[in-house]
Structures are given as structure tokens and as C-alpha cells.
Amino acid sequence: MIQKPTFTSTWKALLYLLPALVILLTFNIYPIIKSFIMSFYTDYDFFKDIVYEYGLDNFTYIFQDAEFWKSVVNTLVFVIGVVPLSIVISLGIAILLNTKIRFKGIFRSIYFLPFVTSVIAISMVWRWLYHTDYGLINYSLGLFGIEKIAWLTDPQWAMPAIIIMCIWKGLGYNIIIFLAGLQNIDQQLYLAAQIDGAKPWKRFMNITLPMLSPTMFFISIVSVINSFKVFDEVFALFDGKPGPAYSAQTIVYYIFEKFYNEWEFGIASAAAIILFVIIFLITLIQLRLGRSRIIY
Amino acid sequence: MKIQLKELSMKFDDVLAVNGLNVHINKGELVSLLGPSGCGKSTTLFMLAGLYKPSSGEMYFGDTLVNNVEPENRGIGMVFQNYALYPHMTVLKNIMFPLKMAKVPHKKAEEKAIEMANLVQIGHLLDRKPKQLSGGQQQRVAIARALVKQPQLLLLDEPLSNLDARLRIEMREEIRRIQQEVGITTIFVTHDQEEAMSISDKVLLMKDGQFQQYSKPQEMYDHPVNMFVGKFMGNPPINMIPVTFDHKNLSIQINGTDEKLKVTSKLNYELVSGNQMLLGVRAEDFVLEKLEGISNSFSAKVDLVERTGRDTLVHATVGNHAIRALVNQDFVVKPSNIVKLSIRKNRLQLFDAETELNLVLGKE
Amino acid sequence: MQRAAFSKGFIYLVLIIGSVCMLLPFAWMFITSIKSPGEVMMMPPVWIPEDFKWENYKEAWSMAPFARYTINSIIVTVLSTLGELVTTILAAYAFSRMHFYGRDILFSILLGTMMVPGEVLLIPNYVTLSNLGWIDQYQALIIPWLASIFSIFLLRQFFLGIPQELSYAAKIDGCNNFRFLWTIMVPLAKPALITIVLLKAIGSWNSFLWPLIVTQSKEMRTLPVGLTSFSTEAGINYELLMAASTMIILPMIILYFCLQRYIIEGVAKAGIKG
Numbered sequence: 023m024i025q026k027p028t029f030t031s032t033w034k035a036l037l038y039l040l041p042a043l044v045i046l047l048t049f050n051i052y053p054i055i056k057s058f059i060m061s062f063y064t065d066y067d068f069f070k071d072i073v074y075e076y077g078l079d080n081f082t083y084i085f086q087d088a089e090f091w092k093s094v095v096n097t098l099v100f101v102i103g104v105v106p107l108s109i110v111i112s113l114g115i116a117i118l119l120n121t122k123i124r125f126k127g128i129f130r131s132i133y134f135l136p137f138v139t140s141v142i143a144i145s146m147v148w149r150w151l152y153h154t155d156y157g158l159i160n161y162s163l164g165l166f167g168i169e170k171i172a173w174l175t176d177p178q179w180a181m182p183a184i185i186i187m188c189i190w191k192g193l194g195y196n197i198i199i200f201l202a203g204l205q206n207i208d209q210q211l212y213l214a215a216q217i218d219g220a221k222p223w224k225r226f227m228n229i230t231l232p233m234l235s236p237t238m239f240f241i242s243i244v245s246v247i248n249s250f251k252v253f254d255e256v257f258a259l260f261d262g263k264p265g266p267a268y269s270a271q272t273i274v275y276y277i278f279e280k281f282y283n284e285w286e287f288g289i290a291s292a293a294a295i296i297l298f299v300i301i302f303l304i305t306l307i308q309l310r311l312g313r314s315r316i317i318y
Numbered sequence: 319m320k321i322q323l324k325e326l327s328m329k330f331d332d333v334l335a336v337n338g339l340n341v342h343i344n345k346g347e348l349v350s351l352l353g354p355s356g357c358g359k360s361t362t363l364f365m366l367a368g369l370y371k372p373s374s375g376e377m378y379f380g381d382t383l384v385n386n387v388e389p390e391n392r393g394i395g396m397v398f399q400n401y402a403l404y405p406h407m408t409v410l411k412n413i414m415f416p417l418k419m420a421k422v423p424h425k426k427a428e429e430k431a432i433e434m435a436n437l438v439q440i441g442h443l444l445d446r447k448p449k450q451l452s453g454g455q456q457q458r459v460a461i462a463r464a465l466v467k468q469p470q471l472l473l474l475d476e477p478l479s480n481l482d483a484r485l486r487i488e489m490r491e492e493i494r495r496i497q498q499e500v501g502i503t504t505i506f507v508t509h510d511q512e513e514a515m516s517i518s519d520k521v522l523l524m525k526d527g528q529f530q531q532y533s534k535p536q537e538m539y540d541h542p543v544n545m546f547v548g549k550f551m552g553n554p555p556i557n558m559i560p561v562t563f564d565h566k567n568l569s570i571q572i573n574g575t576d577e578k579l580k581v582t583s584k585l586n587y588e589l590v591s592g593n594q595m596l597l598g599v600r601a602e603d604f605v606l607e608k609l610e611g612i613s614n615s616f617s618a619k620v621d622l623v624e625r626t627g628r629d630t631l632v633h634a635t636v637g638n639h640a641i642r643a644l645v646n647q648d649f650v651v652k653p654s655n656i657v658k659l660s661i662r663k664n665r666l667q668l669f670d671a672e673t674e675l676n677l678v679l680g681k682e
Numbered sequence: 683m684q685r686a687a688f689s690k691g692f693i694y695l696v697l698i699i700g701s702v703c704m705l706l707p708f709a710w711m712f713i714t715s716i717k718s719p720g721e722v723m724m725m726p727p728v729w730i731p732e733d734f735k736w737e738n739y740k741e742a743w744s745m746a747p748f749a750r751y752t753i754n755s756i757i758v759t760v761l762s763t764l765g766e767l768v769t770t771i772l773a774a775y776a777f778s779r780m781h782f783y784g785r786d787i788l789f790s791i792l793l794g795t796m797m798v799p800g801e802v803l804l805i806p807n808y809v810t811l812s813n814l815g816w817i818d819q820y821q822a823l824i825i826p827w828l829a830s831i832f833s834i835f836l837l838r839q840f841f842l843g844i845p846q847e848l849s850y851a852a853k854i855d856g857c858n859n860f861r862f863l864w865t866i867m868v869p870l871a872k873p874a875l876i877t878i879v880l881l882k883a884i885g886s887w888n889s890f891l892w893p894l895i896v897t898q899s900k901e902m903r904t905l906p907v908g909l910t911s912f913s914t915e916a917g918i919n920y921e922l923l924m925a926a927s928t929m930i931i932l933p934m935i936i937l938y939f940c941l942q943r944y945i946i947e948g949v950a951k952a953g954i955k956g
Contacts, residue, residue: 027781034859035782042773045829046792053806054798060806068809115700118693131942132701135708138938138945140888142906143927146913147711150920156723158710190704195949202950251799254890258910274801281805282895294802301799369850390856402847406869419856463855 061292068287080292090293092268093276094300096181100272101249103185104192109241112193116200117230130201134194141191145258148187149174152259174260177269184270188255192248196241203237204230239312243305250301253278273297319380319393319470319503320345321366326375328361328527335361337527338375343520348497348504350514350535353524354550359507362524363473366505368392379471390419395464396473400480401456403448409435409459410444416467434462438496454485461496472497472504478513490517511551515539523547537680541667545674548598548667554631557604557641559597560671563590570597570668574637577616583664584679591672598667598676604643606632607658608651615660620653632657711931715739715924722921735921742925746915747900751908752929758823758893758904759886765828766882767875773829774837775863779849789838792831801891808895822896823904827886833878836952840874841867877948880941884934905930 065075084090115133119126136144151158152173160170173183207230215225231238253274256264264271264279271279273293281290321343328336336358343349351359364370366377368389377384384392395416403412410431417427435441438458448456457477464472477493478486494517497504508514514521515535523530523538531543542548548556561570563581571578579597607615618634618641625631625647632643632651636659643659651657668677714722716734743749776782777789807826808817816822844867852862868875890906897903903911909926916923938945 027783027785031780032782032784035776035780035785038772038776038780039788042769042829042834045769045825046795046831048810049807049826050795050803050829050831051791053803053810054795056806056809057802071809071813115697118697121693123690123693123697129697129701130946131939132704134942134946134949135704135935135938137949138884138934139708139931140890140906140909140934142888142890142909143930144707146909146923146927147707149913150714150924151707151710153920156725156727156920158706158727161725161727190707193704198946198950247799251801253801257890257894258913261913262910277801277804278891281808287805287809291805294799294805298798298802302797305797364850367850367854369853389854394854396851396854398847398851400845400847402845402851404848404851404866406866415852415857416855419861463851467855 057291057294060288061295063288063291066288068285080288081296083289084292084296089268089271090276093264093271093273096270097250097252097272099181100185100188100252101246103181104188104249105242105245107185108189108192108196108245109238111189112196112241113200113234113238115193116197116204117226119197119201120204130197133197136191137194141254142258144191145187145255148183149259149261152183175266177265177267180260180265180269184252184255184259184265187259188249188252191255192245196245199241200234200237203234207233239308243308243312246304246308247301250297250304273300321471321503321505322378323362324376324378326362326365326377327373328358328365328370329373334527336365336372336524337529339524339529341522341529341532343503343505345503346501347519348494348506348517350518350521351505351507351524352511352514352521352550353509353530355509356526357524358527359509359524360475361527363475363505363507366471367394367396367473393467393470394473395467395469395471397457397460397464397475397477399476401448401460401477403456403459403463405448407447408444409440409446409448409451412448412459413462413466416463420467431462431466434466435459437465437499438462438492453481454489457481457489458492461493465496465500465502470503472502474504474506476507476509478508478510486513493517512553515551523550525550541676541678541680542598543676545596545598545669545676548669548676552600554601554642554644556667557597557599557601557643558669559599559636559639559641561595561597561668563593563595563668565593570595572597572616572637572639574639575616577636579616579661580614581666581668583666583668585668585677586679587677589670589673589675589677591670594671595677596669596671598669599641599661599665601631601642602644603662603665604641604645605660605662606643606645606649606651607660608655609658612658612660615658617656617658620651620655620657622653623651634659708931711924711927714921715928717921719919719921722919738921738925739929742912742916742922743929745922746908746912746926748905748908748912748926748929750901751903751905754820754823754902755887755905757820759883761820762824762827762886763879763882765824766830766833767879769829770833770837770878771863771868771875773834774841775867777834778838778841779867780859793835796831796835804891804895811896817896818898818902820902823893823902826892830882832952833882836878837871837874840871844870873944874948876941876944877952880937880945881948881952883937884945887934 061080062076062078063073064077064079066073119129154160154170154172154175157173159173163171171179173179211229211233212225215229220228251274252272256270256272256275260270264275274297277290277293277297280286280293323339323341326336326339327334339362351362353359361370365372368384368387372385379392404415407415410428413431413434414427417430422430432441432444435444438461440455440458440462443451443455448459451459474493478489481489490513506517518535520533521535521538522532525546531538531547538547539551542551545558549558560573562573563570569578569580616636618636620632620634622633623630624633628647630645630647630649632645634641634643634657666678669675670677713729713731715738716736717728717731718735721728721731777785811817811822848866849862852866857865888906893904893907897907909930912926913923916926
């Protein structure tokens with residue numbers, strides 16, 4: 023049934039949209055444009071809101087800034103460290119949870135628990151777990167004869183520390199999504215495959231994985247995007263510092279530093295735009311890859 | 319309340335859903351809007367309800383022009399195909415809802431709702447939620463909700479299509495009973511000709527947004543104005559046999575054969591465009607004989623005999639045209655027999671092959 | 683038969699080990715929070731403190747203006763959640779049930795902006811708020827978060843699933859658009875609305891970067907921001923830090939265990955539709 027818009031209906035709809043639109047225009051859409059423009063401010067007075075000069079200086083500065091490149095490398099290491107591991111572990115757990123076992127709901131709730139808790143508060147706990155001398159983790163490793171690791175003060179170990187914590191925190195979300203995906207698979211497919219003589223491993227490779235490919239695709243995109251934006255964890259785990267000797271400085275941390283501590287709004291905006299471009303490009307690449315890999 | 323539609327049209331983008339409809343509905347009548355899907359019957363109903371604004375034309379309820387009257391002020395009740403009961407409200411709350419909107423005091427609204435529930439025989443289900451009811455019960459709730467405001471016009475949009483066959487017959491009798499008890503003018507949309515025939519005072523048949531015929535159901539069955547109406551009404555469908563008309567002898571010859579029949583009905587010659595016509599005969603209007611020498615008859619070869627218990631359907635061929643005839647169950651015939659067919663008096667239709675109009679003059 | 687039992691046992695074993703890993707940080711946080719300073723530093727670690735030092739909570743509470751932080755967090759969470767609920771319901775209704783010029787274009791633009799990471803918005807929003815003179819005030823903490831494209835999208839999808847005939851029926855029954863929205867659509871969308879509210883409340887309670895940036899004075903901080911500054915003050919008194927962390931996490935854990943069905947199902951649905 024087709025109904026046509028009229029001026030009256032548009033006017034009425036606008037009233038319904040007004041509250042949301044005012045907020046979204048001011049705090050979502052305008053800043054996107056503004057941020058883009060600000061990244062070209064080279065000489066300006068923020069307090070008086072006067073721009074004396076536009077240019078590419080911010081971008082040239084960033085591209086020559088070793089600190090920025092370090093943060094890019096750190097972020098990439100973080101993404102590569104978190105995403106694949108997290109997907110493999112959560113898929114494994116989701117598959118186990120999807121079998122005929124008892125206490126499914128309880129297990130599910132437990133794995134999901136970190137999702138609802140404050141990153142900051144939970145990072146404090148991990149800071150304590152990672153404590154070199156009195157931390158539970160080093161103590162446990164000690165039981166296996168492993169030397170104490172200076173998780174939070176040794177630049178070599180700062181990244182692994184962040185990665186482990188983030189995998190732990192993000193596991194529940196991925197598990198829930200995977201479970202939903204698994205439950206969408208038609209059980210008759212498995213019966214058919216079983217009759218065709220497919221053993222469990224074959225069934226996993228030939229039914230579960232292909233049927234799960236859209237879910238997998240979704241999770242990998244979301245995980246990559248979120249991992250690129252890591253900040254809170256770093257800030258809280260290292261007590262407001264980007265890790266020992268900047269060893270855990272990520273791109274968002276770099277933006278934060280330029281903006282909040284150095285008041286370099288132009289440079290910070292430029293860095294934010296670069297972050298957006300990186301995420302955008304990687305998402306595009308994933309979409310491309312996904313299109314050829316998604317089986318159905 | 320009497321209803322009058324004048325040149326009513328509805329256009330969606332470039333699709334003409336309803337084209338220049340002129341209809342007059344008398345007070346207290348039950349009129350079926352009948353036609354295949356996409357014929358514009360639901361659109362017409364939605365215009366009557368005020369949910370669609372017509373592109374042109376006028377609608378009168380009583381003597382008032384209602385084109386620009388909002389649905390809630392038209393004094394109508396409506397039952398939807400999927401009933402559209404509010405899922406989170408109990409049966410009682412559902413029925414009371416229109417009264418609540420009209421700011422009827424709670425106590426009085428409740429009394430009226432219960433009264434209405436009793437009329438449709440769901441008085442014992444008032445505390446249930448729609449999900450806990452069967453299809454027929456939901457239907458009754460929907461009718462009660464539509465009637466509780468004591469509307470002047472009741473609109474039903476394919477109300478029986480979601481019910482199973484048995485319930486459908488029960489509910490259509492129910493609807494008729496309630497309609498007559500309340501005495502409300504009712505418009506009933508359906509695509510099922512049998513449903514329309516059985517329930518209505520009058521049937522309005524449409525096709526592709528075009529008005530076809532508006533008359534009493536029996537009249538529409540007995541005297542369809544054109545081939546479409548003839549084919550749409552009745553099951554098994556009417557036989558259509560191409561014939562050539564002989565103006566001199568007032569007889570017809572079945573194309574591709576030597577079989578000739580005399581036409582005794584009066585024809586409207588103004589409508590005749592040529593000598594090619596279609597002979598329309600309903601399956602039950604054939605008379606079959608095995609004997610030779612019956613006057614004004616033609617012979618056909620039997621292909622198949624279907625016995626359905628009550629009567630027997632004979633499939634036969636004349637020339638290369640397949641025909642179907644209903645005969646009494648004690649008439650014994652076998653495939654490959656040759657039978658003689660004649661047509662009951664005044665039960666034949668002749669359609670112009672070009673204009674598809676019925677050339678036989680009606681009773682008027 | 684034996685193999686089945688074995689593999690089942692294996693599944694339980696893996697899941698239980700995993701669960702222990704998930705729960706251990708929470709357990710350790712709580713255990714530490716009721717230890718005496720001496721026990722905190724003891725090696726091997728003490729699993730059950732000799733006596734439960736609940737006064738750690740009291741001490742942590744009084745060492746920093748946690749009462750104020752809590753009030754701020756509650757105000758911000760409640761107001762931004764309620765506000766978002768209203769704007770979302772209205773906007774989702776317009777996008778799902780009303781016909782107006784530019785509807786599809788506008789909706790696509792809004793969806794498109796979801797691609798942009800929130801960090802990009804940070805700086806211009808800061809400038810906007812400081813021009814408005816809202817920095818270090820509740821407005822800055824609440825108003826930018828009063829609408830969410832994601833929630834509008836989620837609710838619109840739900841609204842689209844409600845049969846159109848209901849609105850026709852209501853219209854004939856004499857119920858106008860606005861009333862129909864609140865008396866029919868909203869009650870029917872309860873599951874979706876609960877999900878939206880819960881996800882928003884959790885996000886709002888836990889949010890950090892934004893409150894960190896727009897607050898300056900201690901009086902305006904929310905719990906997570908307060909906690910980071912407290913962590914410096916607490917220094918090596920981990921029992922106090924853990925007590926404070928527990929206080930922040932606890933409300934969300936309670937909320938979670940009461941309404942986890944809505945949260946988990948909501949995440950699963952929202953995630954899949956993405």
C-alpha cells in the first residue's frame with residue numbers, strides 16, 4: 023500500500039524528529055564536518071574562534087612525527103593480537119555452549135559478565151592482577167617455575183598485558199553473537215550431512231563454518247573497528263600514561279594527548295581524520311574480502 | 319445510512335487502482351466488493367474508511383460529503399483481514415478502546431463492551447489476550463470492537479480469509495446474523511465469489527480498478543453483463559464456446575463443426591459488432607440425452623466422467639472445444655459415448671467476441 | 683556411549699576452566715577489597731582473609747568524594763537514558779510510520795554517520811560545548827548523549843515489524859498518531875525498549891573518555907573518572923582501590939543479573955541485524 027508524503031505529513035514528521043535531530047545535527051553530523059575542516063587549521067585562535075590560515079601543515083607534521091607512527095604500529099599490533107585470538111576462542115566456546123549441555127544460561131551469563139562492567143574499574147583489577155611482586159598472575163606463573171614478568175613496567179610486556187585483558191573483556195560479546203549465528207543454522211542440515219556420512223569435524227568444516235560466515239564477517243568487522251579505537255583500557259591500566267616509554271600508545275591515545283594535554287586541536291583533528299580513513303579503508307578491504315569469502 | 323459514490327478514483331503514482339466508481343448502497347444492505355486481487359476492492363474500502371484520500375470523485379454518507387472527514391468522525395467500524403487486535407490488551411480492553419477514545423465514561427463503556435461481547439458470543443473470554451484465542455474468536459472480538467461505537471457503516475476487509483474452510487462458513491453465517499440483528503449497512507470485501515453470493519444483498523464486481531457489475535448475486539450469476547463477470551461467478555466455471563452467428567436465421571453455429579442451435583432469447587442488436595460470438599452456458603444448464611432426434615441440440619463426445627456424490631460432472635468435446643456439464647447422478651454415461659446436449663430455456667448467454675459484452679437482453 | 687560421556691566431560695571441563703578465568707578477576711577484586719593491608723602484600727596470596735575488613739569500603743568512600751561521583755553518575759545515567767528513550771521513540775516512529783519528504787535520504791545519512799568513529803567528534807564537540815559555556819557542567823555530560831542513531835535504528839526495525847493494520851484500526855477507533863504511539867506502539871515494543879534502556883544505561887554508567895574531557899572540577903566527575911584519580915591517591919593501597927572498583931561495578935552487575943535476558947538477547951539481535 024503506497025502512501026505519498028505531503029507537506030502536512032512532512033511538517034508533522036518533523037515535529038517527531040525534532041528532538042533527536044537537534045541533538046544529532048549538533049553533536050554527530052556537524053562535528054564530522056567540522057573535524058574535517060579543523061584538520062586543515064594551521065594558524066588559529068580557538069578561544070576567539072578565528073582561523074588565520076588553512077593548510078596541510080597538520081598532516082605533514084603528523085606524518086613526520088615518530089610518535090604518531092609508533093602509535094600506528096602499536097595499534098596494529100594490538101588489533102592483530104586481539105582480533106584473531108578473540109574470534110577463535112569465542113567461536114570455540116560458542117560451539118561448546120551450543121551443544122546439549124546443562125547450565126547453558128549460567129555459562130553464557132558468566133562469559134558475558136565483563137561486557138557490562140566499567141572498563142576503568144576492571145582495568146584497576148587487572149592492574150592489580152598484573153602486579154610484578156604481588157600479582158596473582160605472576161604468582162600462578164611462578165607455580166610453573168616461570169620468572170616474574172614486569173607486565174606493566176617493562177615496555178616489552180605492556181602490549182601483551184593490554185591484549186590479554188581486552189580479549190578477556192570482549193569474549194562475551196563475540197560468544198553471544200556467535201551463539202545467535204549458530205542457532206540460526208538449520209539443524210536438518212546436520213542431519214542430512216550425518217546421513218551423507220560426514221564425521222563431526224567434516225560437519226564443522228562443511229556446514230558450521232560456511233553457514234557461520236556472515237556472523238564471522240560481522241564480528242571481524244566490529245572487532246577490528248573497536249580494537250582500532252582502544253583507549254580506556256590503556257589509560258586505566260597504566261594510570262593515565264600510554265604505557266612504559268610510550269610502549270602502549272595507540273592512535274586514539276595520540277589524539278587524546280595532542281588534544282587534551284597539548285591543546286593542538288588542529289593536529290588532533292587531523293589525526294582523528296586519519297584514524298577514520300584507516301578504519302574506513304580496512305572496513306572496505308574486509309568488505310571486499312568478505313564478498314568473495316561469504317559462502318551464501 | 320445510505321452510501322453514494324460518485325466518479326470515485328484513486329491513483330497510486332501511475333497506477334489507476336480505482337477508476338470512476340459510481341455506486342449507490344441502500345441503508346441496511348450488505349454489499350460485497352468482489353474481484354480478483356489487485357482489482358481495487360480493498361482500495362475502495364480504505365477510501366470509504368478514510369485511510370486513503372481519493373484522487374478524485376465524491377463519497378456521500380447519507381447526504382454529507384465525507385471526502386475530507388477523518389476516519390474517526392465518519393461513524394464507521396472496520397474489521398481487518400488479520401483482525402488488528404491490540405495484542406497487549408485483553409478482549410474487554412480491545413472492545414472498550416474505541417469508547418475510551420471517544421471519552422465515554424469507564425463504567426458505561428464497560429457495560430456497552432460486555433453487551434457487544436455477548437452479541438458476538440464471546441462474553442466468557444473477556445479477560446483473555448488475543449493470542450489466547452482461536453481465529454474465529456479473534457474475528458468475533460474484531461467485530462465487537464468495530465460495532466461497539468454503534469457505527470452507521472461496517473467495513474469488513476477479507477475477514478474470512480485467515481480462517482479454515484469449516485470456520486469460514488460458520489463465521490460468514492455469524493456475520494450475516496449479526497449484521498441483520500444490528501441492521502447496519504455493511505460493505506464486505508472478498509475475492510471468493512461463493513462467499514459473496516451467499517452473504518450479500520448485492521454484489522459489486524470489479525476488475526483492474528474498473529467497475530464491472532453491481533446487482534443482486536443471483537442476477538449477477540444469471541445474467542452477467544460481460545465475459546469477465548460470467549467467468550468469475552460460479553464453479554465449475556461457465557462454458558465458453560466460440561460460435562458464428564447467423565443474422566438471417568437467428569441461429570448460431572459452433573465454430574469448426576456443423577452443429578447449429580437456434581437462439582430464442584432476445585438479443586440487444588445495438589451491441590453486436592460482428593458475427594463472431596461466444597456461447598456461455600453454465601455446467602448445470604445443459605440437458606443431456608443419449609437419444610437422437612432431440613430438437614435444438616448438438617452432439618459431443620464424452621471424455622471423462624467425475625462423480626462427486628451429489629452430482630456428476632461430464633467432460634466432453636464438441637469440435638475441439640472442451641465443455642463441462644453437470645448431470646443428475648442417475649444419468650449413466652461412459653467415456654467415448656456420444657451424447658446430445660441442449661440448453662435450458664433462457665439459460666444461454668451470448669458474448670460478443672470483440673467487446674466481450676453480453677448480447678442477451680436481461681429481464682428489464 | 684563411553685566416548686559420548688568422555689566428550690561431554692571434556693566440554694564441561696573446558697567451559698568450567700573458562701568460567702573460572704572469567705570470574706577470577708571479579709573474585710580477586712572482592713577478596714582483596716576486604717583484606718587488611720598486610721594480607722594484600724602476602725605471598726603466597728591469601729584466599730580467605732582472616733577477618734573481613736568491610737571498613738575498607740568506608741575508608742575508600744571517605745578518601746575521595748565518591749558520594750558526589752555516585753550522584754553525578756546516577757544523574758547522568760538516568761537523565762541521558764530517559765532523554766534518549768524519548769527522542770528515540772519519537773524519531774523511530776517518524777522513520778517507521780510516517781511518510782515525509784526526504785525520509786529515506788535522511789535515514790541513510792544518519793546510518794552513514796555511524797561509520798565515523800566517535801573519537802572524530804570529540805574535538806569539535808568540545809569546542810561547541812565550551813562556546814556554549816557548558817564545560818564542567820551537567821549539560822556537557824548529558825545533552826550530547828540524548829539521542830542515538832543506533833537506538834533509533836534498532837527501534838525502527840522493531841516498529842516496522844508491528845502490523846500496519848493496527849494503526850489503521852486505531853485511527854478508525856479515534857486514536858490519533860501521538861496517542862497511538864504511546865498507547866499501542868510503545869507497550870508493544872517493550873522488549874526492544876528495555877534492551878535500548880539497558881544498553882544505554884550500561885554505556886552511560888561506564889563511559890570514560892567523554893566525562894574525562896568535559897569535566898575539570900572534582901565536583902563534576904563521574905565514577906569512572908573519579909576512580910582513575912583516586913587510583914593515584916590510593917597508591918599501593920590495593921585493598922582500597924579494589925573496594926572502590928567493587929562499588930562502581932556492583933550496580934551494573936546487579937542490574938545485569940536481574941535483567942540479563944533482555945541484555946543478552948538484545949545484543950544478539952542488535953548484533954546480527956547490525
